[in-house]
Amino acid sequence: MTNGIFITFEGPDGAGKTTILSMISEKFNHAVITREPGGIDIAEQIRKVILAKENTAMDPRTEALLYAAARRQHLMERVKPALEAGKMVLCDRFVDSSLAYQGFARGLGIDEVWTINQFAIEQMMPDLTIYFDIEPEAGLLRISKNKGREINRLDLENLNFHQKVREGYHILLERFPERIVKIDASGTLEEVYKKTLQIIETKLAEKSL
Ligand SMILES: Nc1ncnc2c1ncn2[C@@H]1O[C@H](COP(=O)(O)OP(=O)(O)OP(=O)(O)O)[C@@H](O)[C@H]1O
Numbered sequence: 001m002t003n004g005i006f007i008t009f010e011g012p013d014g015a016g017k018t019t020i021l022s023m024i025s026e027k028f029n030h031a032v033i034t035r036e037p038g039g040i041d042i043a044e045q046i047r048k049v050i051l052a053k054e055n056t057a058m059d060p061r062t063e064a065l066l067y068a069a070a071r072r073q074h075l076m077e078r079v080k081p082a083l084e085a086g087k088m089v090l091c092d093r094f095v096d097s098s099l100a101y102q103g104f105a106r107g108l109g110i111d112e113v114w115t116i117n118q119f120a121i122e123q124m125m126p127d128l129t130i131y132f133d134i135e136p137e138a139g140l141l142r143i144s145k146n147k148g149r150e151i152n153r154l155d156l157e158n159l160n161f162h163q164k165v166r167e168g169y170h171i172l173l174e175r176f177p178e179r180i181v182k183i184d185a186s187g188t189l190e191e192v193y194k195k196t197l198q199i200i201e202t203k204l205a206e207k208s209l
Pocket residue numbers: 011012013014015016017018019020142143145146185186187188189190192
């Protein structure tokens with residue numbers, strides 16, 4: 001599709017994606033570093049609506065559609081132009097989050113959520129997805145220790161929901177083995193960083209970039 005490379009970071013809450021992404025960005029300082037939902041103004045506005053703690057009345061399908069809407073705008077405004085310019089794009093979450101959280105954990109169905117997302121992403125899928133695997137208890141504990149991080153509506157879901165999110169990701173690993181690579185995110189930051197770097201460098205070598 002393009003000369004660039006699109007890499008997404010996925011995993012349950014508190015797995016360490018954002019921290020590792022920030023470490024990796026120092027190594028690839030030419031890369032576009034972004035996130036979902038958000039990354040550009042309109043999508044950040046949608047993010048506020050989705051994640052606001054007071055929006056407890058949000059219907060699961062509304063939630064899925066809002067994530068897909070934010071995704072579309074971000075893809076068109078930020079990701080696609082960067083890829084077309086031959087850049088590397090490193091994105092904190094993408095469509096797999098919708099499949100795991102809305103499709104599996106919320107119970108909307110992975111295939112149903114995939115279908116609505118086709119409208120948003122057309123054929124634009126990552127070249128590589130790194131999945132940071134962690135027990136939900138450990139991820140939530142990390143979040144609770146991080147006093148600077150604001151707790152959002154999704155963080156407040158019960159443990160059963162977060163366990164289902166992880167289960168959802170494990171289904172995706174089986175469904176997309178050629179694209180998704182799993183990392184054990186329970187290790188030290190240094191261990192997880194090294195493994196992440198190795199996976200990215202292997203992919204770059206494959207693509208001769
Ligand atoms: N390997 C690690 N070992 C110990 N602590 C870690 C590790 N990785 C991240 N942390 C800490 O855990 C907390 C959550 O990390 P981070 O925000 O990167 O997770 P995340 O996957 O982006 O979470 P979310 O998706 O919920 O935003 C932070 O305080 C971070 O410093």
